[in-house]
Amino acid sequence: QKEVEQNSGPLSVPEGAIASLNCTYSDRGSQSFFWYRQYSGKSPELIMSIYSNGDKEDGRFTAQLNKASQYVSLLIRDSQPSDSATYLCAVNRHSGGYQKVTFGTGTKLQVIP
Amino acid sequence: DGGITQSPKYLFRKEGQNVTLSCEQNLNHDAMYWYRQDPGQGLRLIYYSQIVNDFQKGDIAEGYSVSREKKESFPLTVTSAQKNPTAFYLCASSGQGVMFGYTFGSGTRLTVV
Numbered sequence: 001q002k003e004v005e006q007n008s009g010p011l012s013v014p015e016g017a018i019a020s021l022n023c024t025y026s027d028r029g030s031q032s033f034f035w036y037r038q039y040s041g042k043s044p045e046l047i048m049s050i051y052s053n054g055d056k057e058d059g060r061f062t063a064q065l066n067k068a069s070q071y072v073s074l075l076i077r078d079s080q081p082s083d084s085a086t087y088l089c090a091v092n093r094h095s096g097g098y099q100k101v102t103f104g105t106g107t108k109l110q111v112i113p
Numbered sequence: 114d115g116g117i118t119q120s121p122k123y124l125f126r127k128e129g130q131n132v133t134l135s136c137e138q139n140l141n142h143d144a145m146y147w148y149r150q151d152p153g154q155g156l157r158l159i160y161y162s163q164i165v166n167d168f169q170k171g172d173i174a175e176g177y178s179v180s181r182e183k184k185e186s187f188p189l190t191v192t193s194a195q196k197n198p199t200a201f202y203l204c205a206s207s208g209q210g211v212m213f214g215y216t217f218g219s220g221t222r223l224t225v226v
Binding site: 034044049088090103 | 144153154155156158161163169203207210211212214215216217218219220
């Protein structure tokens with residue numbers, strides 16, 4: 001079992017729709033969770049972080065965390081063609097005096113105009 | 114503006130040659146990281162450093178070396194012992210603690226010729 005699992009996609013949604021990206025993780029000791037957006041050929045950019053169960057909203061983005069189910073998701077409302085990118089889920093825990101961050105392989109999102 | 118600068122953007126390595134990738138940050142971050150990204154494999158940790166003059170091996174350190182003589186700088190050397198070095202290399206930094214996400218540099222694309 002991978003430590004952080006994401007569906008590779010592509011996930012295709014029409015412009016204006018809600019895109020739902022999902023991520024599961026195996027380490028119950030994980031403490032913080034991040035979503036990064038990566039455009040083709042570019043480096044990842046941090047877009048959301050969440051630490052507690054529930055929802056966290058920032059503009060068109062909502063991150064959802066359920067630690068009991070070991071599940072974190074990212075919702076993108078009113079999807080735009082500029083949202084087309086690969087979205088990386090990252091899970092962080094403090095272990096042995098250092099941070100251990102594990103990335104998923106990413107979900108490719110395509111927003112169709 | 115604060116950020117991370119990686120250079121060069123593209124690098125070509127001949128067989129048996131060592132090459133050094135530069136990473137400089139002015140974010141006053143203590144922690145710095147090197148990742149390698151291959152298609153379909155996500156980000157894999159090569160080395161990380163929490164403080165000056167200290168660094169630790171990541172998951173795929175063989176064939177790589179680093180130094181951390183200054184807080185701002187964390188260069189990565191790809192040695193001739195790395196048999197498959199063609200990849201996208203990403204440097205990142207963060208504040209200390211699990212609440213902090215990463216800031217990534219723009220990456221170096223290394224190709225063996």
